[in-house]
Amino acid sequence: MKRKVTKAIFPVAGLGTRFLPATKSVPKEIMTLVDRPLIQYAIDEARAAGIKEFIFVTSRGKGALEDYFDTAPELENALRRSGKTALLEELKNTNMESGAIAYIRQHRPLGLGHAVWCARRLIANEPFAVILPDDVIAAEKPCLQQMTEAYAETGGCMVATMEVPPDRVSAYGILDVREDMGNMVSVQGMVEKPSSKDAPSNLAVIGRYILTPRVLQNLNRIKQGSGGEVQLTDAIAEEIHHGRDVFALRFRGQRFDCGSKAGFLQATVAFGLSREDLRDEFAQYLTEMVALQKAAQ
Numbered sequence: 001m002k003r004k005v006t007k008a009i010f011p012v013a014g015l016g017t018r019f020l021p022a023t024k025s026v027p028k029e030i031m032t033l034v035d036r037p038l039i040q041y042a043i044d045e046a047r048a049a050g051i052k053e054f055i056f057v058t059s060r061g062k063g064a065l066e067d068y069f070d071t072a073p074e075l076e077n078a079l080r081r082s083g084k085t086a087l088l089e090e091l092k093n094t095n096m097e098s099g100a101i102a103y104i105r106q107h108r109p110l111g112l113g114h115a116v117w118c119a120r121r122l123i124a125n126e127p128f129a130v131i132l133p134d135d136v137i138a139a140e141k142p143c144l145q146q147m148t149e150a151y152a153e154t155g156g157c158m159v160a161t162m163e164v165p166p167d168r169v170s171a172y173g174i175l176d177v178r179e180d181m182g183n184m185v186s187v188q189g190m191v192e193k194p195s196s197k198d199a200p201s202n203l204a205v206i207g208r209y210i211l212t213p214r215v216l217q218n219l220n221r222i223k224q225g226s227g228g229e230v231q232l233t234d235a236i237a238e239e240i241h242h243g244r245d246v247f248a249l250r251f252r253g254q255r256f257d258c259g260s261k262a263g264f265l266q267a268t269v270a271f272g273l274s275r276e277d278l279r280d281e282f283a284q285y286l287t288e289m290v291a292l293q294k295a296a297q
C-alpha cells in the first residue's frame, strides 16, 4: 500500500443551517476569519501536507467558492497598476494550478459519508485525506502534516482526535480505544454521537482524516446510519470489524469549531490577536470590552 497522500477531499455541500440567514447566499466556507475565508486555511494546511489534488464536494449555491479559486484578471491588473505588490502576492495563494482542483456535486445533503462517496471516481485506488474546512486548527506544524507523517509509519486509516468534556460527546464521533500510546491511539470502535452515558471515551473525532480506498467501498454498502445520514465514521468503523488498523492522532494545536457561532467568534478573536498588524489595537479593545462587561455586572 502506497503511504504517500496526494489527494484531499473537501466536503462543502452541507446546508450550514447554524449560520442562517448568512448561508442563504454565502457558502459557510467563504466566511472570513480576519481577512481570509475558512477554505483558504484548509487549502494552506493541505498544501503544507503535500496534497497536490484538491477535490471539492459542493452543492447548489456554492458558486462563490469556485470563483474564489479562479484568477481575477481585472482585480490583478488594477493591483499591478497601483503597485500593490503585497496584495498581488497574497492573491497568488488563492489561484490553483490548472487541473489541480475538481468540483463534484452532491445533489442532496445525505451526510458527510455520502459527500465523500461522491468523490469516489476521482480517488480510484489510493489513500486520501478528508478535510472539513469548518474545523480550523491553529498549529505550529499543520495538523494534516502531523497526520501524514504519522501515517507514513502506520498505514491503515487515521483520524484526528481531541478530548472533549463529557457533556459534549453527543456532538461528535467518539472513539472506543484499544490501546492508548500517547500521541497515537489504536481504535477498536467508533460511535457516532453517543449519549454521555454510552460514550466509550471522551476522545472525539474532528475534521481531519486519512482514509484507505476501502472506506469508499464500505460507503458503497452502507445504508442510512445514525440521524438518517450516511456517516463517515460508520464506514471507518467497518474497517475495524474487518480486522484492519484504525489509528487516531492526538494532534498538537488548537481546534476551533467554526461550524458553530461560538467557535467562529472564538477563532476570530484568536486569529485577530495572532496578527501582528492588528494585535495591539484589537487587544486593547478587548480589554476595554471585558472591563465594561465586568462593570455592568
Ligand code: UTP
Residues within 6 Å of the ligand: 011, 012, 013, 014, 015, 016, 017, 018, 019, 028, 057, 106, 108, 109, 110, 111, 112, 114, 115, 132, 133, 134, 259
Ligand atoms: P455539518 O455537520 O457542519 O453540517 O457538516 P452543515 O450542513 O455544514 O452545517 P449545519 O449543521 O447545518 O449548520 C460537516 C461538514 O460536512 C459537509 C459540510 O459541508 C461540512 O463541511 N457535509 C455535510 C456535506 O458535504 N454534505 C452533507 O450532506 C453533510
